[in-house]
Amino acid sequence: MARRGARTPLLLWLSLLLLLRPSGTQQSGAELDCASVAVGAPVVPMGSAITASCTVRRERCRGLEDGRPRISWLLDSEPMAGKQHHGTGGTEVSELSVPQLNRTQTKLWCCVEWNGTKQRVGVAEVRAGYPPGKPSNLSCLLDLGDYGLTCRWQQGTDGHLPTNVTLKCTIRSRAPAVTGCTPRKGHNQCTVPRRLLQLYRPMELWVTATNALGTAESERLRIDPMDVAKLDPPTLQSIHSVPPQTDCIILSWTMSPRNAHMELRCELRYRTPEDPSWAVVTGIAGHAGTVQHCGFLFGMLYHFQMRCRRDSARGYWSEWSVGRNHTTHEKAPTGKLDAWWSTRPAAGRMEVQLRWKAPRRQEANGRVLGYRVVLGPRRRGREPQTVCNTTDTQCDFTVPARMWKVYLSAYNAAGESAETEVILLERKGQPLAGLWAVPRGERSLWVHWEAAPVPAVAYVLEWQQVSSEPGHCSTCWQLEHNGTATAALIQDSIEPFQRYDISVYPLYKDAVGTPAHIAAYSKQKAPSHAPKLHLKSIGKSQAELSWEPVAVELQNGFITHYTVFWANSTTEVSNAVVNSSLSSFTIQDLKPSTLYKVHIMASTAGGSTNGTSLTLVTTVLDDIEIQFLFLTLVLVFVLLIVLLICFQKNGRVKQQFWPSVPDPANSSLGTWVPAEQEPLQAPGVKEPGLVTISTVTVLDKAAGKQAPTWGKEFPAELPALPQPYVRQHGPSTPQANAGLGAEPVQYVQVVGGSSLGPQHVAPCLYLRSSSTQPLLSDPSPEPYENLWFRRAAPSCARGSLEEPLLDFPLLRGLRVNGAEELHDFQPC
Numbered sequence: 001m002a003r004r005g006a007r008t009p010l011l012l013w014l015s016l017l018l019l020l021r022p023s024g025t026q027q028s029g030a031e032l033d034c035a036s037v038a039v040g041a042p043v044v045p046m047g048s049a050i051t052a053s054c055t056v057r058r059e060r061c062r063g064l065e066d067g068r069p070r071i072s073w074l075l076d077s078e079p080m081a082g083k084q085h086h087g088t089g090g091t092e093v094s095e096l097s098v099p100q101l102n103r104t105q106t107k108l109w110c111c112v113e114w115n116g117t118k119q120r121v122g123v124a125e126v127r128a129g130y131p132p133g134k135p136s137n138l139s140c141l142l143d144l145g146d147y148g149l150t151c152r153w154q155q156g157t158d159g160h161l162p163t164n165v166t167l168k169c170t171i172r173s174r175a176p177a178v179t180g181c182t183p184r185k186g187h188n189q190c191t192v193p194r195r196l197l198q199l200y201r202p203m204e205l206w207v208t209a210t211n212a213l214g215t216a217e218s219e220r221l222r223i224d225p226m227d228v229a230k231l232d233p234p235t236l237q238s239i240h241s242v243p244p245q246t247d248c249i250i251l252s253w254t255m256s257p258r259n260a261h262m263e264l265r266c267e268l269r270y271r272t273p274e275d276p277s278w279a280v281v282t283g284i285a286g287h288a289g290t291v292q293h294c295g296f297l298f299g300m301l302y303h304f305q306m307r308c309r310r311d312s313a314r315g316y317w318s319e320w321s322v323g324r325n326h327t328t329h330e331k332a333p334t335g336k337l338d339a340w341w342s343t344r345p346a347a348g349r350m351e352v353q354l355r356w357k358a359p360r361r362q363e364a365n366g367r368v369l370g371y372r373v374v375l376g377p378r379r380r381g382r383e384p385q386t387v388c389n390t391t392d393t394q395c396d397f398t399v400p401a402r403m404w405k406v407y408l409s410a411y412n413a414a415g416e417s418a419e420t421e422v423i424l425l426e427r428k429g430q431p432l433a434g435l436w437a438v439p440r441g442e443r444s445l446w447v448h449w450e451a452a453p454v455p456a457v458a459y460v461l462e463w464q465q466v467s468s469e470p471g472h473c474s475t476c477w478q479l480e481h482n483g484t485a486t487a488a489l490i491q492d493s494i495e496p497f498q499r500y501d502i503s504v505y506p507l508y509k510d511a512v513g514t515p516a517h518i519a520a521y522s523k524q525k526a527p528s529h530a531p532k533l534h535l536k537s538i539g540k541s542q543a544e545l546s547w548e549p550v551a552v553e554l555q556n557g558f559i560t561h562y563t564v565f566w567a568n569s570t571t572e573v574s575n576a577v578v579n580s581s582l583s584s585f586t587i588q589d590l591k592p593s594t595l596y597k598v599h600i601m602a603s604t605a606g607g608s609t610n611g612t613s614l615t616l617v618t619t620v621l622d623d624i625e626i627q628f629l630f631l632t633l634v635l636v637f638v639l640l641i642v643l644l645i646c647f648q649k650n651g652r653v654k655q656q657f658w659p660s661v662p663d664p665a666n667s668s669l670g671t672w673v674p675a676e677q678e679p680l681q682a683p684g685v686k687e688p689g690l691v692t693i694s695t696v697t698v699l700d701k702a703a704g705k706q707a708p709t710w711g712k713e714f715p716a717e718l719p720a721l722p723q724p725y726v727r728q729h730g731p732s733t734p735q736a737n738a739g740l741g742a743e744p745v746q747y748v749q750v751v752g753g754s755s756l757g758p759q760h761v762a763p764c765l766y767l768r769s770s771s772t773q774p775l776l777s778d779p780s781p782e783p784y785e786n787l788w789f790r791r792a793a794p795s796c797a798r799g800s801l802e803e804p805l806l807d808f809p810l811l812r813g814l815r816v817n818g819a820e821e822l823h824d825f826q827p828c
Helices: 002-020 623-648 650-657 734-739 798-807 809-813
Strands: 035-039 043-045 050-057 070-075 078-080 083-086 091-098 105-114 117-129 136-143 148-154 164-170 178-181 189-192 203-211 214-217 221-223 235-241 248-254 264-271 279-285 290-294 301-310 324-327 339-346 349-356 368-374 386-390 394-400 405-412 420-423 427-429 435-441 444-449 458-465 477-480 487-490 499-507 516-521 533-538 543-547 561-568 573-579 584-587 595-604 607-610 614-617 696-699 748-752 764-768
Touching: 035 105, 035 117, 050 070, 050 105, 050 117, 070 091, 136 203, 136 221, 148 178, 148 203, 164 189, 178 189, 235 301, 235 324, 248 301, 279 290, 339 420, 339 477, 349 405, 368 394, 386 394, 435 499, 435 516, 444 458, 444 499, 444 516, 458 487, 477 487, 533 595, 533 614, 543 595, 561 584, 573 584, 623 650
Parallel strands: 043 117, 696 748
Antiparallel strands: 035 050, 050 091, 070 078, 070 105, 083 091, 105 117, 136 148, 148 189, 164 178, 164 203, 203 214, 203 221, 235 248, 248 290, 264 279, 264 301, 301 324, 339 349, 349 394, 368 386, 368 405, 405 420, 435 444, 444 487, 458 477, 458 499, 499 516, 533 543, 543 584, 561 573, 561 595, 595 607, 595 614, 748 764
C-alpha cells in the first residue's frame, strides 16, 4: 500500500505533462474551448454536398495570442483542405466544402497547427441517408378477450436514419387522425386500446414512418373491428351413425357464450388415419347446433374438427376445435377379389397355391376377419366343401385333378361377401412380344409391354426382389383388369437401389400366357463394394487376375463395366475396361521383377466404387524358362551324384569295366604237388590228354624287325617266369574235367614272336591273366584232341621254353588259331 501511495503523485504529474504538451492529433477542443464548428445541415441525403466552417478565437487558445494559426480539416481520418481568412473580432475562419458524401455517418474535425504540431479543437457530426420506405401489408385482429385491436405490418426500406413509426386511426374520413399506438423499437406490430375503437362501425387505420428526410404512409385499411374479430372455436358434443346401414353420420356441437349472439358460419373437416389430406364440409350454420353428412365408408375410423366465423365477415376463422374420433358401423364386404394362382399335378390330384388381394377400403366395409375358399358355389340347402379358411392372403390346398374352379370370399363381423369364381387355367398361352420397365420415382416403376398377339382379358404383374437369398413375397403382384392396356404402375414393396425381377402374364379367355421377364431398378447409385481381386497366376510380363462378382444386394444398380488399374513404383498408371460379364483379366506388357499395385473399380449408371489394392511382383523368368532351368539343374545334380558315386566306388566300377583276372601262379593249383610224381615227358613222347580251353588270345607279332609290344614295351631280356605245374589224378577224361568245373581255372594268353634274324629261334612266351572266371563250367565243353602238339618242335629249344610248357599241362592240348600266319612261331 505504501508503494502504491508513492506512485500516485508520479502518475498524476506524468498525466498532466501529457495533457499540457501539444500533440499531433489529440482532441483538446473541449478543454481549450477556442474554436467552434458549424455545418450547413447535420443530416443530408446520401450523395449530396456538405459545407462547414470553423472559427478559431486566438485569445482563448494558449500560445496563439500573438500568432496566426493554420487551420486544417479531417473527414473522419481523411485530411481535407479549407479556405482560411480573417474573421471579425480577431478570429480566424476556415470554410470547407465536400462535394459528395457517401457515408451514412461521419465526423468533421477542425484542427489548429502551431509549433509543428496539429491539435483538434472542434468537431461536428453529419449523417446521410434516405427518406423512410413505405410500410405495407397492414392487417388487424380483434381479440374478444380484451377487445384490443392488434395490427401488424411490413416495414419499408431502411433509410439509415433514426425513424419514428406510428399507427394512426380515425373514425371518419374527415375527422382528425389520432395516434392509435406506437410499436417498440425493432417491432412491427402494436395494439390499439378499446377506448379508441368503435365496434360495428368502419374505421380507417394506417402506418406512418418519419425521419429527418421525410415521412411515408401505408395504404389505409378500412374495416369494422368486429369483422376482424377472432371467435372462440366450437365444442364437438357427439357423433353417431344413422341407422339402418347407411353411409351417413349426425354431428352436434355448442358455441362459446361470447359468440352466441353472433351470426356464424362454420366448417367441418374429417379424415382417416391413413389419409394425408382432409375432406372439408362448408356452409354449416353455426346456430343450428347439428349437421348430417353422408358419403362415409363403413367400418372406418374418422377424425373430426370444426371452426366458425361471423357470417357477414371477411376476417378470421376461429381455431379448429378439439378433435373427436368416430368409427362408422360395418356391413358385409362387397365387390370381387383379385386372385392369382399356380398349379402342379401330384398323384392324381392337383396342388394349388392361391393368392389374392385384400379388398379395398371402399369394399371392405369394416375390418375383414378372414377369407374362405370352397370347391363350389353356395346354394340354398347346400354347403360346399371348404378347403381353406384363413386370415392370410394366400392358401395352399389340393383339389381333384379335374376340378378347375374354386370360389373365394371375404367376411367381417357384419357378413360375408359374394363369391369370386377363380378358374384355374393352364399356363400354355402365347407370351408377350416385348417388355421393358422405367423408373417413375424412387419407390415405383412403370412397366410397359407390347400387346399380346391374341386379345387378352387381363394381365398379371409379378415382381420379386433379387437377392442372394431368394424369398417369396405374397403381395408382390397385381392384376390389371384392362385387357387393352400396355402399361401398369407398380409401387408396392419397391425400394431404391434394389433389383427387381418383373414378370408379366397375359390372361386369355381359356389359358394363361407364358410370362415375359425383365429386371429393373427404381433408382441406381454407386456399388457399396467393389470386387476383391485375387492373383491367379503371374509371370515376368503378365499377371492373371480374377474376382468374384459383387452380391446383388451391394450392387445398387446394373454393373456396366469394370476398370482395372495398375501402377508401378514410378507412378506409371495404366488401366483397362473389362466387360461386366467377365470375372478375370490378364494384364500384359509388365516389366520383369517389378512391384505393381492393382485395384479394380466397379461402375453403374449411378456412380463407381474402387476396391482395395492388391500388391504383386512380377517374376524374373517365365514358367517355361523356369522349367528349363530346373531341368538343367536337375541334370547337373544327377551328373554330379553319378560322378561322386563313381569316385566313392572306384573299385567296384573298375571291376565292372576292367575285371581282374587271377594269376595262376598265385592260385592254389600252383602250389599243389601230388604225393606221387610222374616223370616229366617230352611233348613228343607223351600224348596229351583231352583238355578244354576256355579262351585263347593270340597276339600278332609286330611288323618289321622290331620286338612286339602289348600295351608296354618289354625289356629286351624278359625276367625269369615262375614254373608252377599242375598234375591231374587219373586220366584226362571228360568226367575228370567235370569234377574240376567248380574250381577257378586260369586264362592263358600265348604270344608268339620272331627274333630279329634267322640265326636263332624266337622265344615262346606265355602270360597269365588275373581273371577269376572259371575255365571249366558245368556242362563242360566237348573234349577234343589237338594233333598239333604231336608234331615235333624242332624250333623250340629244350632249355628255353620246353620246361614252362611242361609246367602247364593244359597248354599241351592247345590249338592255335591262325597258326598258318605265324611263320616264325613253332609249337613247343
